[in-house]
Amino acid sequence: MSVPGDAAVSPGTGDGRVVVDLRGIRKEFPGVVACDGANLTVRAGTIHALLGENGAGKTSLVNVLGGVYLPDAGEIWVHGAQRQFHSPADAIAAGIGMVHQEFRLVPTLTVFENVVLGSAPRYLDMGQIIERVSHLAATYSLQIDPSRPVWQLSVGERQRVEILKALWRDADVLVLDEPTAVLTPAEAAALGLTLRSMADRGRSVIYISHKLDEVLSVCDEATVLRNGVTVAQPRSLVGIDRSDLAEMMVGEAAAAIQRPTDQPSGDVVLELAGISALSDRGLPALHAVDIDVRAGEIVGIAGVSGNGQRELAETIAGLRPTTAGTMQLAGVEVTGASPRARSRAGLAYVPEDRLGVGLAPTMSVVDNAVVRSYRSMRRRMMLDLQSCEDFCRRLIERFGVQVGRLHEPISALSGGNLQRLLLGRELTGEPKVLVAAQPTRGLDVAGIAAIQSQIVAQRAAGVGVLLISEDLDELLALSDRLIVMYEGQVAARMDPTQATRAEVGAAMAGTATA
Amino acid sequence: MTEPTHAPLHTVARGRARWHRIIVRPVLQRRARVAPAAQAIAFVIGIVLALIAGAMLLWGSGNDPATVYQRMAESSLGGFDALSRTLLRATPLAIAGLAVAVAGSMGLWNIGAEGQMMAGATVAAGFAMVAGDLPGPVLIVLMLVAGAVGGVVLVVGPALARAYLGVSEIITTLMLVEVAIRIVEWLKVGPWKDPESFGFAQISPLPDQASLPGLFGQVHIGVLFAAALLLAFWLAVSRTAWGYELRMAGSSPATARYAGISLQRKVLTALLLSGGLAGLAGAIELTGTATRLEPGLSSGYGFAGIIVAALALMRPSGVAVVAFVFGAVLRGGQSIQTLGVTSSIATILQAMILIGALVAAVLLNYRVRWVRPVGHPSEKSAPQAGPAPGGAPPSEGSSHPEASGV
Known part of the structure; x- marks a missing residue:
């Protein structure tokens, strides 16, 4: 049960000591077996990728480790001792730190207050705490001002606060659930550095991601889950490429869907001229946006999340009023028309929030x-x-x-079935225009393929498609034309067959000229 | 395990109680689905457990539980007359419960059904004063319509404020309860004071023909109205396009908006209907059981309707069952006072039975699992919390290979 107690830990990777060992974890929810004999072995000083399709049981497995769920069967071994976690507090005390997809921060409190919340020393010496939090942040190259209130922070900064919280509680295993889904490329790169510096200091990271390129560049080892069962545990990712990982996940090589190369030449079915709109907070979110979509064409909208894409989709669907500009749908003026009138005029809309907007x-x-x-x-x-x-x-x-x-x-x-x-x-x-916002986000490989092939089929059927996505590869593969949005404006219009990822990335960051 | 980057100031788990290391602990886990049959069983179990607890209360207060319970059962369920007395109380409970449930099926809380009942009774009584010469059936029908109008009048303000300004209907409807009751008190001592009652302040009695025909025993024809309303609303909510829109607006406002459903219109109709039903309940109570309008006429039925609707999970079918049980509990609680059980003990007993049913309904959404802890992590925090020079592994002595209870 207990590891030899004399093994002093040296900083740096590769001493091979097992920190977390999940053995034969089974977790059943009514009607669904999320994990059925899943294993996960994480060594000190490594970044460990946890891969699998949606519904493969990744999140359930780490929630078992994090004390969120009690497993129905199986053993949790941490530092060579068997554990049972009855609550997240138990797991935190055992050194497991979780960074969930939805952050759990108090917006009105400052960064350092959030960091020490629940584990504050009895007598608060603010200066000392701030100093310690700053020191901790600097150690792991987390750029953050400890005295700023959290509501002022960007998503990437909030994530850093979550990581700091875990480090403050001296987590030696940090679990990150799809950490880069909400980050800009630059923020994702900074996160990679932070994680590496943690690993260099002997801590371990469990890294859940769908993005295979990212896993290959960031992680040392991997565990692949399929249908709740561990199917592969490569101890090294050297010499492994994308398609190898994809194959382990789905059991067969997934083929990327490509749009046909024929040139679309239909009439304009969706025309936005000088459209402006406000955000939920009443601030300008869209400014004089001109977009037109032809029948049989896929126009991709790229951009870092929060640059007006959501407002654009809602404006077209008629769920958000415009403050300027006009909109035509299949030759019909629809500025100010109700969602129902637009749907009758031939608009199909797949909103970003599947559950809650698209579905009740x-x-x-x-x-x-x-x-x-x-x-x-x-x-x-x-x-x-x-x-x-x-x-x-x-x-x-x-x-x-x-x-x-x-x-x-x-x-x-x-998720995949909801979206289907x-x-x-x-x-x-038989719509004339399809507006799809993040249609494949969070889906598994099979689900993505099904949705993408539907979108391509609609293009072939002469539907004008406006595809809003954060997945650049998807946009480059499917779009006939690519529009990059930055701060509510069209920042660039590109030809996806010519544009490189770097050029699109620069435009998304607002550094390219439109 | 690593070189300490900072000395942790905290002691997350050091102070955690150690008792649950030795004791088998219950853990509540939420169920994904609850079968309707289980709902009914839990309801019964909750009531039985409450009766057991109530027995101790009765014993402690010097009563014989067996006698008291026997009287409760006999007086509410034992025979024609007893059942009629239960139904008499279940009638206003069912209509008030339905009123709350109609609003509740789209996520609105009409907390003020009590006030709307009073408003309905007041307008109905007022109408009877003006048109007291009409023949009985005509007068009664018009009084019931007037009652519904009265309920709507009291709720129209909160409904508009909720639909167009987003003002919480919970607060506004509740505050108007007080207004409705005070208006009746003012009418009693002021304009509607019975001139033939001399110094004693009370409102003039209703015309003789303004009382609902009896059905059997104590029950008046209002129980049939209640049954018809329950059936009509069950059909409307579950089978019509209107009900679909209502449920959609309650489940997911954004989806409803996208489907072209006007949320404001739905909020208005749901709240106005709710108020109208409560007002109707008031008018039925007035014409069915009272001889004159009084400030205490609704006697808490409107508030009890909230409990009925909540226990019925906002479903009309459930409202019927819960209202009947509630009516029996009220009748039983009243009857045992003749056995010498003081009214406060009787009220506590009633409350316990309702709480038992409520708790059972809530707990039904969870299942209890008994778990025995293996090694408790609080032990680990001890070596970990202190700075560990040399990075001594904290795993020493932290393993407890007790059998897992799972």
């Missing part, structure tokens, strides 16, 4: 399937349940949605 989480699969069409399923005042169910069944069949029962709440579905249902619902009724 607590309502059934059928109820969600008929959101756009229930009005045509009325028989006098009553809703014709039979035709609703028939409609839902056809949708499920046509778009390959995997559903348990038609009347179970839609939130029981996995949502996209399918929007595509019935």
Whole structure:
């Protein structure tokens, strides 16, 4: 049970001492087995990638380690001792630090207050604490001002506060769940340096990510999960490339989808002229945006999240009022029209928030399937349940949605199935324009392929597609034209066959001229 | 384990209680789905547990639990007359519960059903004063309509404020309860004071023909209205496009907006309907059980409606069952006072039964797992919390190979 106690730890990597050992973890949720005999072995001083498709059990596994879930079976060994964590506090005390996808910070408190929250010394000496927090931040090259309130911070800075919190609690294992999903490329690179400096000091990092390139450049070792089972544990990533990892994850090499190379030449189906709009806070979010999309064309919108993409999509869908400019949809003036009028004019909209905007989480699969069409399923005042169910069944069949029962709440579905249902619902009724915001975010490889091929199929069918995405590879592969947004304006218009990632990245950072 | 980069000032777990290292601990885990049948079983179990606890209370206060419970059961469920007395109380509870549930099915809380009942009763009584010569059936129907209007009048302000300004309906509806009750008190001593009652302040009695026809025993025809309303709203919420829109707006406002549903209109209709139903409950209580309007007429049925709706999970079908049980508890609690159980003990007993049912309904969403701790991490924090020069591994002595309870 206990490791030899005399092994003094030297700084730096590669002494091979096992810090975390999860053995045969099983975790079952009603109707779903998230983990079924998953193993994870993490050594001191390494950055360990945890890979797997969506639903492979990655997040469940680290939540078991983090004390969020009790496993149904299996053993947790930390530093050679078997543990049982009843709460995240237990795990923190054992030296496990978690950085979740949603940050758990108090916006009105300052950075250092958030860092020491819950573990503050009884007698607060502010100056001393600030000094210690600064010192800790500097040690791990985390750029942050400890006395700034958290609400003023960018997403990347907030993530640094979360990491600092874990370090303050002396976590020797830091778990990061998709840490770069919200970061700019520069912030992601800085995070990589921080993690490396932690590993150099003998700490360990468990790094969950979908981005294979990133895993290859940042991580030392990997564990690959498939359907809740550990299928591969390469001790070194040297000599392993993207397609090797992808193959381990899905069991077969995934082929990237490419748009056809024919030139689109349809009429303009979506035309935005000088559109401006405000953000939720009432600040200008879009400024004089001109965009047109032709039939049979995919126009990609790139940009770091928070540069007006969300507002752009909502404005086109009619969910956000414009303050200036005009909009035409398939030749019809729709400026100021209701979402329903736009949908009748031929707009299909896949919002960024699948659950909550696109779909109502607590309502059934059928109820969600008929959101756009229930009005045509009325028989006098009553809703014709039979035709609703028939409609839902056809949708499920046509778009390959995997559903348990038609009347179970839609939130029981996995991310990929939610998106298939949502996209399918929007595509019935032969739209002329498809606006898809982050349609593949967070999906597994198979789900991404299904959604992307649907989008390409819509292009072939003559639909004008506006594809808003944070996945640059997806945009470069699918778009006929690429528009980069920066601070609510069109920063650059590019030809995706010519543009390099570096050029697009520069435009996203606002350093290129439009 | 590494060179200490800072001496931690904290002691996260050092002070944690050690008792749960030896004791098997229950852990609550949320269930993903709850079967409707389980809901009913838990409801019954909760009530039984509350009755057991109540037995101790009765014993402690010098009563014989067996006798008291027997009287409670007999007086509320034992026979025609007893059932009629239970139904008499279940009627206003069901309509008030339905009123709260209609708003609740789209996520709104009409806390002020009590006030809307009073407003409904007041407008109905006022109408009877003006048109007291009408024949009975006509008068009663018009009084019920007037009651619904009264409820709507009291809720129209909160509804508009909620729909267009986003003002919480919880606070506004609740505050208007007081307003409605005070208005009745003012009417009693002021304009509506019965001139034939001499010095004693009370409102003039209703015309004789303004009382709901009896059905059997104590029950009046209002119980049929309640049943019809429950059925109508069950159909409306679960089977109509209107109900679909209502549920969609309650479940996910953004989705509803995208589907072209006007949230403001839905908020307005849900709250106005809710108020109208509560007002109707007030008018039915007035014409069914009272001879005149009084400030205490609604006697807490409006507030009890919140409990009924919550226990029924905002479903009309559930409202019917819960209202009946609640009615039985009220009737039973009242009847045992003739056995010498003081009214405060009787009230506590009623409250315990309701709490039992409520707690059971909540706990049903979780399952309890008993876990036995293995090595507790608080032990590890001791070596780790202090600076560890030389980086001594903190794993020493921290393993406790007790059998896992899982």
